[in-house]
Amino acid sequence: MQQILRGATVTHxxxxxxxxxxxxxxDDPAATLADAVGALARIPGWHVDQISPLYRTTPVGLLDQPDFMNAALALSVELPDDPAAAAL
Known part of the structure; x- marks a missing residue:
């Protein structure tokens, strides 16, 4: 394996x-959000930098449903310079 990698260029x-x-x-919105953050953090090249507190909000439109738990995330992600490649 090392022979295959010898001379390879790693680009970031x-x-x-x-x-x-x-x-x-x-179900358990807080657990669902924690699972989502964990899934995002496991994406290669993605780094979760900050997570807001959880906020409870009432539904809009279809009112006959449970309140929402919401959060905002700040991430640093490795994306190519080429917008077409980024879309892939």
Missing amino acids: MPLRKLFLGIGANL
């Missing part, structure tokens, strides 16, 4: 800031 894509809102209102 630039880190970009990404702000993401997440929310849930079924």
Whole structure:
């Protein structure tokens, strides 16, 4: 394996800031949000920098449902410079 990697060039894509809102209102919303943050943190090249406190909000539109738990995340993600490649 080392012979295959000898002479290989490792390139890193630039880190970009990404702000993401997440929310849930079924079963255990706090656990669902924690699972979502964990899943995002496991994506190679993605780094969860900050997580807001959880906020409870009432539904809008369809009112006959449980309140939502919401949070905002600040992430640093490795994305290519080429917008077309980033879309893939």
